[in-house]
Structure formats: C-alpha cells, structure tokens
Amino acid sequence: MxxxxxxxxxxxxxxxxxxxxxxxxxxxxxxxxxxxxxxxxxxxxxxGGFYLAAGLAYGLPSKRAFSLVDGFACPGVGVPYLGPVSLGGASGCSTTANLAGLTGHAMAGWNFGGPNGLVTGLELRGRLGREGGNGRLGGSTLVSIPGLSAYTNTASGAYRGNLDAGLALSGRLGYAFSGIMPFVRAGLGMARLAEQVDFDATGSRSCAVGPPVTCTSGGVVAWRSTRWLPSAVLGAGLEVPYGRVFVRLDGEIEAAFSPSSSLMRELAGQLVTVTGTPTGGPSTAGAATLRAENWVVTRRIMLSGGFRF
The missing domain is CATH 1.20.5 (Single alpha-helices involved in coiled-coils or other helix-helix interfaces)
Known part of the structure; x- marks a missing residue:
C-alpha cells in the first residue's frame, strides 16, 4: 500500500x-x-523634460549704417561755397560698422514629447559678450569763397556700435529619429545695443559772403547711448543626444528694432570769425543731427552642450 x-x-x-x-x-x-x-x-x-545648456556663438559681420549732419563739415542741405567732407572719395559724414564677435550663451528649456518622434518645447536663451564694430567718420574738402583764399575743411571722428547682451524666449519644434533631432525655433526677446559717436569739426568753417565775410568754425559732437531693443529670433539646428548629455549646433538670425536715432546735439566749442580773425570766445550756436537705421540684423553660429534632467 x-x-x-x-x-x-x-x-x-x-x-x-x-x-x-x-x-x-x-x-x-x-x-x-x-x-x-x-x-x-x-x-x-x-x-522630453527639463534641460540646461551653455556654449559659445560667433556673430557674423552685420552692417550698421550711420550718418551725421551738421552745418559745417556735413551740411544736410546745399550751402553756398561749402561741401561735405569726403573720405577716400566718398562722404565722410556717413559710415558703416560691421558688428561681429564672440559671445557666450546659456539656455534653459522644456521639451514635450509627441507622437511618432515629434518634439515641441519652450526655451529661454541669454547671451552676453561682444558683437561690435567701428566706422570712421570725417575727412576733408576744398572750399573756395570770393574774397577769401581757398581753404580746406577738415573733420575727424568715429562711430562705434556693440550688441553686448540679449534675452529671448522661443518655441521649438523638432523630430527625433535615428539618434538625432533636427529642429526649428522662433521667438521674441530683447537685445542691448551700445553706441557712441565722437566727431570733431573744429577744422571746418561755414562762411557767409559779406562784406564783411563772416565765418563760423565747427564744434565737437560726443554722443553715448545704451538701449534695450525689442527683437525677433529665428533659428534652426541639429541636436545629438548621448544619454542625458547632448550637443547641438544652431544657426540664428536676430533682428532688433532701433527707434529713430535723430538726436539733436549742440556743437560745443564753436568759434565765430570775421575775415579770418576771431571775434570773441567760443559760441554754441548750431546743432548736429545723428541719424541711424532702424533695424540691426545679426546672424550667429552657436555651438552648445547640455544635460537633460
């Protein structure tokens, strides 16, 4: 059993x-x-999720046109017996500065995953550095006035511009496949533009035919301005992840709007003369108008590395 x-x-x-x-x-x-x-x-x-990134960017040369008008070296209207100074055969009263240079940037953003590899997100980018350039003003012109010996009007000066900081909030749209993510982005922000002009026209005279002949010497213009300007940003790039770490290469265009910079300034240190002889101390009669274009457009190549949390 x-x-x-x-x-x-x-x-x-x-x-x-x-x-x-x-x-x-x-x-x-x-x-x-x-x-x-x-x-x-x-x-x-x-x-997907939150990320931080930082890197370097190079701003390609961007032209910033600038002109100056006064009643002596750079008259804005036809003045008898007086012409604007010339520099190398061109007007010495206008110039172009090429704004370019190296900057650093930092970014914080959030990606939202989508269907079939589609990725959307928001990104805040801050930039600090120097994208600057100089332009030369001034020159000389020969003046012939009846009753006076021919003489030469001279002036010298420079314009300097610098886009030294910026902040922008952009939306991103990308597509993740085969270990890479191409993307485009667009947004709005602010860019800081610092400008200065130094112009010495004391070597120029504006004369009225007499008798007697009365001449007034030019003066000095010194102007400084630092402004935050509204801007629009467009960009495209490629992102390559290595786990949570990633590298990316961007191209960016930023257009900053600068309100009209027609700013009147008294000419300091003018000197009135009669038939070539000074009549007294310096005068401050007259003014100069500083003119600049309304848009500053810059292009950048950006290389960044980041980490996803």
Missing part, C-alpha cells in the same frame, strides 16, 4: 514538473524582452 502511494506521488510530481517547464520558458521569454523595452523608454524619456 505504501508502495502504491509512492508511485502516485511520483506521477504527480512528474505531471507538475511538465506543466511548470513551459511556464518557466514563457517567463524567460518575457523577461528577455524587458531590457529592450526599458532602453527604448529611457531614450524617449531622455528627449
């Missing part, structure tokens, strides 16, 4: 073992697929 019970027990163990083997194999198959699923999920999680 005991032997008969043992036989039944062994048969039950064999049946249970046979039933357990397929289940174990099935569990092993499901387990082997989990690491692949986790890797895909981790990769998807690496694209």
């Amino acid at each position: 005991v032997r008969h019970a043992l036989k039944r027990l062994c048969a039950l163990v064999v049946v249970l073992a046979g039933m357990a083997l397929p289940a174990a194999a099935q569990r092993d198959i499901r387990h082997s697929a989990i690491p692949d699923f986790d890797a895909v999920a981790a990769a998807n999680r690496g694209v």
